[in-house]
Amino acid sequence: MRPQDILMPVAAGLCCKPGGFHIDPVRPVERAVITHGHSDHARPGHGAVLATQETLDMMRLRYGDNFAGSTQAIAYGEEIRLGDVKVKFHPAGHVLGSAQIAVSCKDTCIVASGDYKDAPDPTCAPFEVVPCDVFITEATFGLPVFRHGDAADEVKKLLASVALFPERAHLVGAYSLGKAQRLIALLRAAGYDAPIYLHGAMEKITHYYQSRGISLGELRAVKGVKKADLAGTITLAPPSATSDVWTRRFPDPVTAFASGWMRVRARARQRGVELPLVISDHADWDGLTATIDATGAGEIWVTHGQEDALVHWCKVKGLAARPLDLVGYGDEDEGETPAAEDSEA
Numbered sequence: 001m002r003p004q005d006i007l008m009p010v011a012a013g014l015c016c017k018p019g020g021f022h023i024d025p026v027r028p029v030e031r032a033v034i035t036h037g038h039s040d041h042a043r044p045g046h047g048a049v050l051a052t053q054e055t056l057d058m059m060r061l062r063y064g065d066n067f068a069g070s071t072q073a074i075a076y077g078e079e080i081r082l083g084d085v086k087v088k089f090h091p092a093g094h095v096l097g098s099a100q101i102a103v104s105c106k107d108t109c110i111v112a113s114g115d116y117k118d119a120p121d122p123t124c125a126p127f128e129v130v131p132c133d134v135f136i137t138e139a140t141f142g143l144p145v146f147r148h149g150d151a152a153d154e155v156k157k158l159l160a161s162v163a164l165f166p167e168r169a170h171l172v173g174a175y176s177l178g179k180a181q182r183l184i185a186l187l188r189a190a191g192y193d194a195p196i197y198l199h200g201a202m203e204k205i206t207h208y209y210q211s212r213g214i215s216l217g218e219l220r221a222v223k224g225v226k227k228a229d230l231a232g233t234i235t236l237a238p239p240s241a242t243s244d245v246w247t248r249r250f251p252d253p254v255t256a257f258a259s260g261w262m263r264v265r266a267r268a269r270q271r272g273v274e275l276p277l278v279i280s281d282h283a284d285w286d287g288l289t290a291t292i293d294a295t296g297a298g299e300i301w302v303t304h305g306q307e308d309a310l311v312h313w314c315k316v317k318g319l320a321a322r323p324l325d326l327v328g329y330g331d332e333d334e335g336e337t338p339a340a341e342d343s344e345a
């Protein structure tokens with residue numbers, strides 16, 4: 001069977017005709033199979049949703065109980081038949097509950113990896129290489145200039161700054177779903193055991209992580225805390241809040257931002273970020289290319305991000321490759337559009 005007869009890009013997203021479903025649809029569809037909870041992948045209003053329990057819970061937290069007509073949870077490693085295809089979920093290492101979706105029909109296997117990273121993350125299951133015929137990869141950081149380095153080193157930079165400026169508050173911009181919790185876990189792993197303060201928009205999802213057994217130490221709401229008491233502390237906030245009047249409640253804040261984009265100095269400057277931290281929940285150039293290699297796939301479909309360089313790299317390697325030109329994935333996690341909850345106080 002030709003791969004394009006199994007999965008095909010259409011306006012609503014990636015359509016699997018023989019299975020009767022769409023993967024991460026950007027418009028309401030009858031049956032959606034969803035890779036992870038970021039708002040550009042997991043949208044409300046579908047008839048039926050198949051996803052991991054964590055992704056379903058995150059959708060419920062964000063959109064309320066009626067976010068879909070019906071839901072079905074699937075575990076990593078579990079296989080389900082949908083129409084004429086079989087689907088199996090594998091960890092994507094991106095955020096809690098994130099999955100790659102393997103779609104098999106007869107003797108052809110296509111893996112839609114959603115967003116993924118191959119770097120270690122204490123807050124989610126590690127990325128798994130899934131051998132396949134066609135690998136669908138993201139390309140958020142699909143340029144050789146993007147090399148994220150070790151996130152633990154970036155956290156050391158933050159802690160060094162906290163030690164250097166005990167009279168100032170440290171305000172760290174981090175996306176609410178995934179990045180914030182990973183940063184907290186990395187701070188704890190680095191031995192930081194003081195309470196960490198949270199912007200109101202992060203409380204619900206962070207407490208959800210804790211309820212799933214991710215230990216994050218003592219967390220406090222920053223709301224209502226006296227300005228002077230925030231000297232020497234670390235507060236996590238959605239990126240948009242760090243350039244807001246909201247920051248006036250902090251004593252002489254050092255503004256940091258945790259994102260893969262912080263590799264680009266101009267971006268940090270443009271956002272007024274004093275302390276850029278290169279921490280990403282997406283694979284960097286080396287991660288993308290190593291993963292493509294490891295899957296053994298002969299054909300690569302490249303989507304949302306910087307497709308061209310990665311497509312070119314594949315072709316030089318003798319792999320069939322093409323951009324998918326899917327529209328509507330703004331990347332809540334590290335893109336330009338702030339998440340809906342960012343605007344919350």
Ligand SMILES: [Zn+2]
Nearest residue numbers: 038094115333
């Ligand atoms: Zn994502």
Ligand SMILES: [Zn+2]
Nearest residue numbers: 040115329331
């Ligand atoms: Zn994405």
